[in-house]
Amino acid sequence: MKRFLSILLAFTFLSTVLSTPLALKAQAFEGAVSSFPLSDVKTPLIVVRGVDLGAYYTDYGTEKQAPALGDLNAKVMLPPLVKGLAGMFWEGSLEPLLDQVFELVESILGKLSYDKAGNPAYALGQNRYPLSVANYYDELVTNGGNGAEEGIVKGAAERFGAQNVYYFTYDWRENPFKISDELAQTIDRALADHECDKVNLICASMGGLEAVAYFDKHGYEKIDKCVFLSAAFYGLYMVSDLFCGRVDIEADNLYNFIAGMAADNRPLEIFLKGLKIAGAFKLVEFFADKILEKYKGKLFDELLTDTLATMPVWWALILPEDYEEALGFLFEGREDEYAGIIEISKQLQTMMQNRDAILKEAEDAGVSFSVISAYNRPALPLYARAGANSDGGLETALISGGATVAEYGKRLDGGFAGAYLSPDGVIDASTCIFPDSTWFIKNGQHVGCGYQSQQAEFLFDLIAYEGKAMVNTWPEYPQYLIAGQSQSLGSLK
Numbered sequence: 001m002k003r004f005l006s007i008l009l010a011f012t013f014l015s016t017v018l019s020t021p022l023a024l025k026a027q028a029f030e031g032a033v034s035s036f037p038l039s040d041v042k043t044p045l046i047v048v049r050g051v052d053l054g055a056y057y058t059d060y061g062t063e064k065q066a067p068a069l070g071d072l073n074a075k076v077m078l079p080p081l082v083k084g085l086a087g088m089f090w091e092g093s094l095e096p097l098l099d100q101v102f103e104l105v106e107s108i109l110g111k112l113s114y115d116k117a118g119n120p121a122y123a124l125g126q127n128r129y130p131l132s133v134a135n136y137y138d139e140l141v142t143n144g145g146n147g148a149e150e151g152i153v154k155g156a157a158e159r160f161g162a163q164n165v166y167y168f169t170y171d172w173r174e175n176p177f178k179i180s181d182e183l184a185q186t187i188d189r190a191l192a193d194h195e196c197d198k199v200n201l202i203c204a205s206m207g208g209l210e211a212v213a214y215f216d217k218h219g220y221e222k223i224d225k226c227v228f229l230s231a232a233f234y235g236l237y238m239v240s241d242l243f244c245g246r247v248d249i250e251a252d253n254l255y256n257f258i259a260g261m262a263a264d265n266r267p268l269e270i271f272l273k274g275l276k277i278a279g280a281f282k283l284v285e286f287f288a289d290k291i292l293e294k295y296k297g298k299l300f301d302e303l304l305t306d307t308l309a310t311m312p313v314w315w316a317l318i319l320p321e322d323y324e325e326a327l328g329f330l331f332e333g334r335e336d337e338y339a340g341i342i343e344i345s346k347q348l349q350t351m352m353q354n355r356d357a358i359l360k361e362a363e364d365a366g367v368s369f370s371v372i373s374a375y376n377r378p379a380l381p382l383y384a385r386a387g388a389n390s391d392g393g394l395e396t397a398l399i400s401g402g403a404t405v406a407e408y409g410k411r412l413d414g415g416f417a418g419a420y421l422s423p424d425g426v427i428d429a430s431t432c433i434f435p436d437s438t439w440f441i442k443n444g445q446h447v448g449c450g451y452q453s454q455q456a457e458f459l460f461d462l463i464a465y466e467g468k469a470m471v472n473t474w475p476e477y478p479q480y481l482i483a484g485q486s487q488s489l490g491s492l493k
Helices: 002-015 074-091 095-112 133-142 148-160 176-194 207-218 237-243 251-261 266-278 280-308 312-316 320-331 339-353 355-364 454-464
Strands: 045-048 056-058 124-126 165-168 199-204 223-229 368-375 438-442 480-483 489-491
Touching (some): 045 207, 056 095, 074 095, 133 165, 148 165, 148 199, 148 454, 176 207, 176 312, 199 207, 207 223, 207 312, 207 339, 207 355, 223 454, 237 320, 251 266, 251 280, 266 280, 312 339, 320 339, 339 355, 355 368, 454 489
Parallel strands (some): 045 165, 045 199, 199 223, 223 368, 438 480
Antiparallel strands (some): 056 124, 480 489
16 A cells, blocks of 8 residues: 555656657767857857656667656556456455556656665666757757647747757756756857857756756856746745645645646536535545545655655755755654765755845846746645645746745735736735746646747747846736637736
């Protein structure tokens, strides 16, 4: 039981930031030489992607190359599930089914794990793009644009010129300080290619955290503009709560999450509403509480030590005020055993405790920051603060850099007013780290900005604008926007 719950929760947690796998055939990161002429563009653009579970391969670059993430299809899943169900009915216990599900999920995620020192447990490879997008034109432009970040890369290449755009992929599980060294190489490559002294950054999702690590370790002199797009640069409630053992399946949060997936399906919406009125979700909450009460200790022992807590990246996403509690909850009495990952976690937490000072210093030195965040979607209903308003994956209060945001489905109380208050009364942007250059898209998707969408054009306008873009720079792009079909944008009224 404990093993199933551990890995299943890990899989669900990671899946909130899952995106489309990259295509094959990329050059190695080191030693690549551009075969395309470069323009004299003033400021090249680097797109820093977010998490991609499907990016890893075993035996990378050989004839045996295969996805590290196990298959997830009916052919693979049905046999063990049928076997588990048969065992459950035969023995009158859930254990046979749970054992089968555990083995299934472990086979899917197992090769992504890290050891207790914070090092990868398996040698995996992934596609890297050290040169400008022009060197991978067929892959990233002609045949590209299918994923969120890939759509941004394709659109940017068409608007700014493929020779002027770089696509930075990386091992998102790793220590962000290590990733910052690789990002520094890409930045220096772009500067050398174009004989200029600054680059622009678009940092999507986890890419925002990598940018903070870069600013902390390498400074900000080489950066002109930095756009945080649905970016986890301020930590996450989800990680903080799970690492502190605050698993909570609450009826309203569960209903909101399932109803959110059923949006635009009126019959299903009515059915779910009926279940809520009948108390079905309260019943699920009751049984979930009973299961957690019995298995919580075992659940977290295996979940956060064997699957998540040894991955360095998550420790940079724990809110500073929760760090000591998380450290004690996970490793108390086992500090020597996990000394390696604990030391890494301390370094990353020092960075996050200084995050505001780092970013403000960069801004004072001339870096133009813009933040795009979405809201009006329920969060994953597995943790204590899952009532938070989100973009469907990450909490709006944090991806906006500290906005004051009402819980999902609610409004702020009457004590809030002023120019920074959203027309629907849900958000007060005055508490953001960059209140005058932070935009909110109601009903927007995590990252969003799909190829040829209006949201993508807005993103590129932020990069192309001469000077620092503000929320009053364009009448068509006020601070509060609303997303329509195909990621169109309108003013929220």
